[in-house]
Each structure stands twice: as C-alpha cells, then as structure tokens.
Amino acid sequence: MTIARKGTGAFGRLVKELKRIPGIGTKSAERIAFHVVKLPDELAFALSDAIRHLKERVRPCAVCGNLSESNPCEICADEQRRGRALCVVEETNDLWAIESSGAFAGRYHVLGGALSPLDGVGPERLRIGELVQRIQEEAPEEIIVATNPTAEGEATAHYLACLLRPLGVRVTRIARGVPMGGDLEYADPVTMAKALQGRADV
Numbered sequence: 551m552t553i554a555r556k557g558t559g560a561f562g563r564l565v566k567e568l569k570r571i572p573g574i575g576t577k578s579a580e581r582i583a584f585h586v587v588k589l590p591d592e593l594a595f596a597l598s599d600a601i602r603h604l605k606e607r608v609r610p611c612a613v614c615g616n617l618s619e620s621n622p623c624e625i626c627a628d629e630q631r632r633g634r635a636l637c638v639v640e641e642t643n644d645l646w647a648i649e650s651s652g653a654f655a656g657r658y659h660v661l662g663g664a665l666s667p668l669d670g671v672g673p674e675r676l677r678i679g680e681l682v683q684r685i686q687e688e689a690p691e692e693i694i695v696a697t698n699p700t701a702e703g704e705a706t707a708h709y710l711a712c713l714l715r716p717l718g719v720r721v722t723r724i725a726r727g728v729p730m731g732g733d734l735e736y737a738d739p740v741t742m743a744k745a746l747q748g749r750a751d752v
Contacts, residue, residue, distance in 0.1 A: 561587070613684075615660030615677055617642045625649075631657045636690040638681065638710065640664050640697050644734040648696060651742035656694075659684060664702035665709055673709065681710075685717055692720045694749060699730045711752035722749040 561583055568579035586594055611623035618624065625631060635656035639645050645658050661676045695710050697703035707723050714721050725748030727741050728734060
C-alpha cells in the first residue's frame with residue numbers, strides 16, 4: 551500500500567479523487583477504494599455509469615435552483631404550491647431535509663450557499679437577485695428564511711430580512727429546533743417539522 555499512499559497508480563488516483571469529497575479523509579477514501587476493487591466488474595461499472603448519468607442529467611432548476619432532471623423541477627411545476635410561502639435555503643440538501651418532514655407545502659429558493667465575507671462570498675455570489683425577482687413576480691404570502699443555524703447562515707438571514715422587508719412581504723425565520731452549529735441535512739424529520747411550525751417574524 552506504499553504506492554497507493556503516495557497517490558500513484560490507479561488505486562492512488564481513485565483515493566485522491568475520493569478525498570475531494572467533503573467529509574472523506576485518506577483512510578475513508580482508501581476503504582472505499584478497496585471496496586470498489588473487490589466489487590464484481592458489473593457492479594463497479596454500474597457505479598461508474600450512475601455517476602456519469604447523474605452528471606449528464608441533473609441540473610439546477612432555472613426557477614428555484616433545486617437539482618433536478620426536469621426543468622422546471624417537479625416542485626416548481628406543481629400548481630398546488632403556487633402563491634403560498636417561499637422557503638429560502640442554502641443548498642439542495644437542505645431543501646430535501648425540509649421536504650422529508652412533510653411540514654411544508656410551498657415552494658423553495660436555493661441560494662447556492664451563505665454569505666461569508668472572509669471566503670469572498672458576497673450577495674452577488676448567491677441567487678439573491680433571482681429571489682427578489684421571484685418575489686416581485688410570484689407575490690408569495692410569506693418568505694421563510696431557512697438558512698443553517700451557523701454564523702454564516704444567521705448573517706444571511708439578517709441580510710435577507712433587511713433586504714426583503716421593504717418589499718412588503720412577511721419574512722420569517724425557522725425556529726431554533728435545529729441545533730446551533732448544525733446543518734439542516736442532518737436534522738431528523740420531527741425536529742425539522744417543529745422548527746418550521748415554530749418560526750417567527752424576523
């Protein structure tokens with residue numbers, strides 16, 4: 551395994567690429583690579599084909615930014631959700647976490663991240679302009695700010711509240727049912743439902 555650890559050869563290349571995935575370190579990448587090596591050819595190639603298919607088919611929805619094979623996505627195309635609340639999230643995995651709670655029946659808007667001046671992420675790097683345009687065109691009853699309860703998420707929520715209040719729309723923030731410092735994608739459905747039900751005006 552000396553060669554693989556040095557990042558040379560086919561095994562080392564796979565380990566190197568796996569380590570690019572957030573949350574996967576060297577040891578985890580090596581374990582996954584070993585697993586792939588041991589897979590029957592048809593299963594390994596099926597995994598490869600699934601990744602290629604994903605990259606070829608899945609694109610951001612032109613309306614909300616959700617990742618989907620259809621454009622607009624199924625949520626935006628659902629007329630039953632039109633005219634209700636618009637839930638603003640950082641990423642698509644946050645959207646899926648809220649959907650799994652079954653507590654929200656409106657539409658979404660994916661920002662594509664959170665404000666982080668230290669990392670060079672300002673309002674112009676996020677889909678905030680598109681959000682303002684949607685509010686003006688769709689006239690939702692309420693904007694639910696469901697950014698993550700982190701310093702960046704809180705800063706984004708405050709920025710959006712100041713920006714959107716003058717538009718005459720009700721702006722709320724999800725309640726603190728989600729632990730501070732956590733990510734929405736790891737919240738269980740009950741916690742997520744309570745957080746949505748307990749939201750308050752910003």
